[in-house]
Amino acid sequence: MSIVTENILAALPNTTRGQPTPLAADAKGERIAYASNKSIFLRSIDNPATSTQYTQHTAPTTVARFAPSGFYCASGDASGVVRVWDCSPNGSGTTKGEYSIINGRINDIAWDGDSQRIIAVGDGKQRYGHCVTADSGNTVGEISGHSAQVNAVSIRQQRPLRAATVGDDKNLVFYHGAPFKFNSIPGRGNHTNYIYGTAFSPDGTHLVSVGGDKKIYLYDGKTGEVKAEVSDTSDGHTGSIFGVSWSKDSRSIVTCSGDRTVKTWDIEAAKVTHTWSFGDNINIADQQVGVVWPSRADGTIISLSLSGDLNYLNENSAKPTKIISGHSKNITALSVSSLDSQPTLWTGDYEGRLCAWDIAKGSAETIEGDGHTNIISGLAATTKSSNAQIYSVGWDDKIRTVDIGAHTFHGKPTSLNTQPKAVTCTSDSLVIVAQAESVIVYRDGEEDGELPLKSSPSALAAHGTTVAIGSADSSLRLYTVKPGSAPRQAAAVDKVSATTITALSFSADGSLLAVGTAAGKIYVYKISSGLTGFVTGSVSVDLVTDRWSAHTGKITSIAFNPEGTHAVSGSLDTNIHLWILNEPGKRIKATNAHKEGVNGVAWLKEGVYSTGADATIKKWKVSI
Known part of the structure; x- marks a missing residue:
């Protein structure tokens, strides 16, 4: 490996x-x-x-x-x-x-x-x-x-x-x-x-x-x-x-x-x-x-x-x-879209510049138009080809929408009540935004509900209609979110660790959820229906491993491989780690992957991609 x-x-x-x-x-x-x-x-x-x-x-x-x-x-x-x-x-x-x-x-x-x-x-x-x-x-x-x-x-x-x-x-x-x-x-x-x-x-x-x-x-x-x-x-x-x-x-x-x-x-x-x-x-x-x-x-x-x-x-x-084109400042957000089976990397940076990257050519296109004027704090792609869009949130307190096919901003931006921390998107194209003290659901640019929390949200992830929320008090909440109905809590873990949850990632089939913390530790949970684990609703959350603990800084991003057997993680410690689910004590380390810290990772069939504070995108060849 x-x-x-x-x-x-x-x-x-x-x-x-x-x-x-x-x-x-x-x-x-x-x-x-x-x-x-x-x-x-x-x-x-x-x-x-x-x-x-x-x-x-x-x-x-x-x-x-x-x-x-x-x-x-x-x-x-x-x-x-x-x-x-x-x-x-x-x-x-x-x-x-x-x-x-x-x-x-x-x-x-x-x-x-x-x-x-x-x-x-x-x-x-x-x-x-x-x-x-x-x-x-x-x-x-x-x-x-x-x-x-x-x-x-x-x-x-x-x-x-x-x-x-x-x-x-x-x-x-x-x-x-x-x-x-x-x-x-x-x-x-x-x-x-x-x-x-x-x-x-x-x-x-x-x-x-x-x-x-x-x-x-x-x-x-x-x-x-x-x-x-x-x-x-x-x-x-x-x-x-x-x-x-x-x-x-x-x-x-x-x-x-x-x-x-x-x-x-x-x-x-x-x-x-x-x-x-x-x-x-x-x-x-x-x-x-x-x-x-x-x-x-x-x-x-x-x-x-x-x-x-x-x-x-x-x-x-x-x-x-x-x-x-590309970035000259810290890349602060990363997402992946796939239109006509052609994956595109989307990156946002400290100055509000949003770029779409052609993976095959290694070239970038800057998205022109009414873009962000400040740090882009999150990007999320829809999963439906009939509504292929990228949603971005920034410190100008706006949600902006990009047409994936046309590579242009379209529609009017949606104003947020407070500074956004993260964004994700359900399979029904509902946009979920973590703000200072709340998580708000948006539908077609309008507020459509709120997910109740006891602590400030710090990380988001979604698979299908399930939304995972990590909080500053290290609690983990899973909600079922559908258009036209009130969000319903499906499961919860009251205390994942002693530190803030900073990164969440579902596997491709939604059966696994990786949880990264500010202390550099990663926990992996199995998500399934049933009556085992930490149960407060219709979904059970069972701990698979808590041994992914080699990082020495805040976990910023986690990504599973398409098969869900391995994962990569990025951290402010500048390193990338490759993990094996069935052998949690084994890992491979890419030292100093990005100068000043790794901010994002994505695992595609073409390879692993990472972004960092050095404003670069790196492609990694992984042998497993």
Whole structure:
């Protein structure tokens, strides 16, 4: 018996309004690298559903850059630490070095052409950057000449070595190396606002800078001398320019801007050659805050929207050829629907974004429309194909409905009295919502009843017309809930454990109910009609096992396999456990499944899927 990672559907990059977000591509143009939460993701350009996750940072990550050799990656975080690690396609991800560069956020990193030296810059207190060797962290120069945070750095890949940094002081500082030392501030006063990006051309001939003043300046790559203002044209950007990247032939650049456009430029002619515009209406989420031009034969450009979406661009197309969607924040809810025997994963996150995932393709579609404005705390799918819907509840105190076939919100949202904790759905499409002190039944958007409780509800699950409710006092209640009739209590367990019930899950046939607690323990009950067990109605609840107790944190989710012989569980302890019903003392552990905690698990015939605080979805191969 085993459980191993089969695939990682990566989180999207974290973005901040008014700030650039670095994107990087490897020398072969096969992968991109970016920061998200406390992880670094290396993502295949040809198959975005394939990615690698680096999780050794302890602070929120900010930037990642490939070494020219392609064997190592340098990544920085908000605490000022840079880590150098193995990123080769078949590598182990082993950390080669960890260096404290500044007392503050790392904004950018650059490698020299030999893959031996790195310069990291950012918002420090004593200094704004430093130059070190990649293998040992020894000093190989200093960053000076700035009076405010440094936003970007670039190193010329040819000899003699040159470097450039740009920052909030509106200056570009030019360095000679190695060791790197201050040489000049070319074009002082040319930029009239923060400078957000700089880059040497691949052949080392040119250097370019872009900034919040909408300007683009070109410099000599060897001397630093100002050569021209490229942006002095009527069809240039009308908003801050957040990023710049060179074509592999060093003849063109691509820029991205807060004006919701990405533009390519002919450097010699100083003119725009192509413009992509995003969004039909003015929408802040469509601002373009990052861009990279990988060294590929097909000329693909990848830009980053403020929403986190990655846009694949080609100069032969006026629109993006592909848009990679997903989550960049904690995934807080997970559900599964099956329409025409095609399972779809539904995920909701901390910011209220709801996504539908095509399991076969590993791609996501963001549900547009009148969505949630805050944390999505629960998702539930109907079981009838004639009424295929997803119900979502969020901390905006609303129930919203999604048409599974059309992937759109429809109808008016239903207002709740208090903040929802969980949601489930019966076979009759009754929506059951756990609120602060009550559990309310909704039918066609209207309140249709209430399930009486003695304690605050904490978890829900449903199978057919049976609804299970776990409470803060660790009591378990089972109700029969049908349209047009008062809910009837079918069974109860007054005290499952000493701690709050945090997760409930029925097996596919409804004969088993797994109960997870805040202490990390799981209890499994057999649900049947008869006169044994804890009986208060027409259903009996008999304890099958109380030995599933290996988690060290709150149980967040449990799922049975389709046959009901095994189960998986996720916890805030970051681990996933695989359990055997007939051998309760035996288990398989997937350690550190999700950084910062596992929030959801689902077991389909295609495999086990999990979601976590790292905003990723992982597919697990289970052998039983």
